[in-house]
Amino acid sequence: MVDLNLNVVKPIKMTPQSRFRFRCHPGVPCFTECCGRTTIILTPYDILRLKQRLGITSDRFLELYASRDVHDKSGLPLVLMDMPRYGGVCPFVRPVSGCQVYTDRPATCRYYPVGQGTLITEEGLDEFYFLVKEDHCKGFLEDAEWTVETWKKDQGADYYDEMNREWKAMMLRRSSSGKPDVDERHQNLFYMVMYDLDQFRRFVFKSRFLTVFEVDDDTRQRIYEDDLELLKFGYQYLKTVFRIEPALKPLSAAPESPGPKAEATPG
Numbered sequence: 615m616v617d618l619n620l621n622v623v624k625p626i627k628m629t630p631q632s633r634f635r636f637r638c639h640p641g642v643p644c645f646t647e648c649c650g651r652t653t654i655i656l657t658p659y660d661i662l663r664l665k666q667r668l669g670i671t672s673d674r675f676l677e678l679y680a681s682r683d684v685h686d687k688s689g690l691p692l693v694l695m696d697m698p699r700y701g702g703v704c705p706f707v708r709p710v711s712g713c714q715v716y717t718d719r720p721a722t723c724r725y726y727p728v729g730q731g732t733l734i735t736e737e738g739l740d741e742f743y744f745l746v747k748e749d750h751c752k753g754f755l756e757d758a759e760w761t762v763e764t765w766k767k768d769q770g771a772d773y774y775d776e777m778n779r780e781w782k783a784m785m786l787r788r789s790s791s792g793k794p795d796v797d798e799r800h801q802n803l804f805y806m807v808m809y810d811l812d813q814f815r816r817f818v819f820k821s822r823f824l825t826v827f828e829v830d831d832d833t834r835q836r837i838y839e840d841d842l843e844l845l846k847f848g849y850q851y852l853k854t855v856f857r858i859e860p861a862l863k864p865l866s867a868a869p870e871s872p873g874p875k876a877e878a879t880p881g
């Protein structure tokens with residue numbers, strides 16, 4: 615996981631072909647030491663996977679396991695794994711058996727000990743990597759060799775990247791605009807759509823949303839039944855609201871054009 619303490623980051627920019635030696639397994643003397651006293655940012659897809667894994671709603675997940683913060687550069691809300699509430703360690707770690715949600719662990723945990731950074735350029739997102747070398751981590755003394763690319767594949771990180779790319783682009787776009795002053799209403803809207811999918815579903819189906827935006831029957835069915843489809847729909851909605859692109863069309867009979875006035879408010 616990416617610790618925001620930059621002292622532990624080996625300052626070498628890595629490419630997908632960069633090599634490193636590393637192996638983590640229950641036999642290492644530091645087993646689970648990396649699952650505490652760190653900061654894990656939870657992405658929308660991380661939360662989707664974890665709440666499904668635990669069989670709880672997104673609002674319950676956020677209430678039990680997460681804390682809310684604001685990204686200082688973009689002004690958009692972030693969700694962090696709430697370690698302080700669990701004695702400074704991840705709520706899903708156990709001393710002997712390790713991670714209790716391993717197959718649904720967050721992207722940051724999958725990447726570790728590789729960290730990932732992203733820049734927005736004229737060509738799109740430029741993703742780069744670096745090594746997070748912490749003294750307590752003995753995985754670097756093991757004999758397996760990887761490239762960043764083979765590590766990502768082995769850890770299932772590529773799919774997570776794909777699912778989180780739109781979210782990351784929105785965070786970066788707002789950061790590079792130099793205007794972190796997102797008002798509270800838009801912060802709350804972003805938080806609900808990205809992180810609290812079950813609330814967003816209620817918002818779509820129980821507010822006047824479907825009288826404002828054109829959403830065909832097939833899409834309605836898919837977003838009603840499927841969290842991932844709803845998340846993808848959420849990206850379209852936020853792009854419309856934040857005027858990145860008019861991904862959702864207003865209903866021709868709707869009195870307002872898409873944008874802040876046509877958002878329909880939660881509740």
Ligand code: SF4
Pocket residue numbers: 615648649650654704705706707708712713714715716719720723
């Ligand atoms: S989710 Fe799993 S791997 Fe990630 S910090 Fe928690 S226990 Fe460790």
Ligand code: SF4
Pocket residue numbers: 637638639642643644645646647648649726750751752753754
């Ligand atoms: S080897 Fe590193 S990644 Fe594995 S348990 Fe130890 S500290 Fe964590």
